[in-house]
Amino acid sequence: NYIANRSIGCFKDNKKNRLLSKLYSNFKESNSPKKCINFCLLSGYLYSGLQYSTECFCGNTEPDIKHKLPDSSCNMKCSADQKAICGGYFTMNVFETGIAKFSPQIAESQPKIAETKAKIVFLLTLNGRALRQVYRLIKSIYSVDHFYYIHVDTRQDYLYRELLPLETAFQNIRLARKRLATIWGGASLLEMLLSCMADLLKSDWEWDFVLNLSESDFPIKSIDKLTQFLTANKNKNFVKSHGREVQRFIQKQGLDKTFVECDTHMWRIGDRLLPLGIQIDGGSDWICLSRNFIEYVTAEEKDKLIEGLLKIFRFTLLPAESFFHTAIRNSIFCDSYIDNNLHITNWKRKLGCKCQYRHICDWCGCSPNDFKPEDWIRLQATETKQLFFGRKFEPVVNQLVILQLEEWLFGPYTDGYLNLNSYWQSLYHHKDKSSSSNQALLVLGSSLIRINSKSNSFQQFYEPGKVLEIIDYFDLDVYKGFLIRHEARFNENITLEVETWCRTNNQHAQVSKSNKIAKKIMQLDVSTDFDQKEQMSRNFPRIISQYSEPCLIMKLSSTSQVENSTITLNVVWTNPDDKVEDIGEMTIEDITVTSINFSKSNLKHPLMSGIWTVKILQKKSLIGLTKFLVIPSFNNTMTKDLNSSHHLDKLIANFYLIKDTCISYNQKNIRDIIGTYLGNFGPSYLTSKNIVKFNECKKSLWSSMSPDPKSELLTDYGNFDGS
């Protein structure tokens, strides 16, 4: 009983005339200024198992609804595809507009007394390397009554490898084996969701709902409250609709364009007509779907509607944002539709819609921002609403708000809780399948441990071995540097694992003392991976390789007295041979407010390794400059030619500092080993005293090996430590 702008659909009645009169009376009720509408009954088979019909029936609601118009007045023709697609239900397409009358169902808030508790599968679709945050998320939503099914983007072997042992530790956690490269907005996202749902139906888990979450989601209510809510709403389907005019939504989403996913890119190949007779709907791809609806969409013997929709959505950008909505509204499940994705999403479109996915898809998509403590009021206001999750949360952007949320949900942490404000995130792991961007990271890591292994140029503490892992380290939401976990050979019998804490030396910026703008510069440095949405570089250690695309980042404090609030500066990039390689621009939109500005370079690859200079000029006067190091991407210079390795180490020592080193065994243990081998130290290695000199990693609060209980999962046998 709906009249929408494009179409009406989902009639559970198989009598054509009754359908038509229903349409007519609905239309009258809608007080539309237009008295007369044309409609076209495209196709559909009669659900009660009667007969399959593919007719195209055109008519007019006024003056006589039974009057069949001649075919020529019907400006739609049913193509074979359209017929296929609107199978499943009678679907009508209204040419002229009526007033949208679709009213989704209202969710219940309290379950009936005897209702058995709903069982939920949390389908975690994960990307990136935020392992400890994933543990923290699982910890916050974990219950033995529910299930956890994890899909990790196939390119993220680190996350997959580290999470796999969860399967043995927890009976209700499993990882999907069929993994896809689920690019942003890709058709593969829907393929992955459907494939995971089909796996779940085949599994021995008994569940009522599938609810998807990403690594940047976090609960804003307890899982008990969610369970209670879903228990009261069994068989309902939770999807959030866009809430605007349908045609505008279709255009903004690019639903009227065909996209093809290939080589991890969504290529836009042309315009298309959407099938008539289908109510297109969509919005968010964070959903919570009932088992019977999932059975319907994943059934091997597909309903014609689903078969047709799948065909279209295989070539659709952001398919999971519309497929389920459209399938619910046009099928037998239409009265199970609840317009709520159970999420509060931190949309800040001015920041989040900067066309940041151009390299992945031929479209300008938007992303929500990360929550920060200043957004707390919005989170707090969800208390009385039927919302259970928030997105997005990322500890590398802000961890304090996650802590605040946890304490709000679960009560305060105890005093003296270890490392409550620290965060570690792996940047490189020796087991990672190699990626060229890691080469410079490894060159840097190897150089730094070479420097670290010498107390001075004559004496060597240890012989540096393999770099095992490089880890970004944050404390109280401040980037504290990176840790290099590596092997250290103290003599032929003793190789121990040590961790060295390094940080960037950002003393390379100089600013003019006379220029007005220069006086406002708060930060000036060169990095890569500038995130326009979060207004920060995600390359925390500022590692620039010969294949990087460096950008200049300048933070300015506000200026009050100005003639012109928008200014454009010139940015000059000079290579280590002092040759100008590029001249770019940096536009400061409004210098009366504090701003973070960036300017991308446009340099030819490979960049010359060594020290580069970047200058900022206003007209012709120099405002400031900074230097940055381009690290060679291959370390053959280091292994073959000691002199150049010495040269590289000198350069690196100029741009990076070493803060501390710890050793990964307890000291008693080390003394025991050294005691055994004391007589065997060769001349170039040091005595036991030097090994013992390093602190134990478990006791060094900065070390990735120090305890991090907020992210530790508890099993029946104790802490889950991944082994």
Ligand code: UDX
């Ligand atoms: C926003 C919306 O919240 C989301 O509904 C829409 O699909 C895309 O835009 P956004 O922050 O842009 O989200 O995307 P992000 O959270 O990064 O990714 C969405 C999902 O895809 C996540 O589950 C993520 O793990 C996964 N993903 C993303 C991958 O698996 N691989 C990728 O390369 C990128």
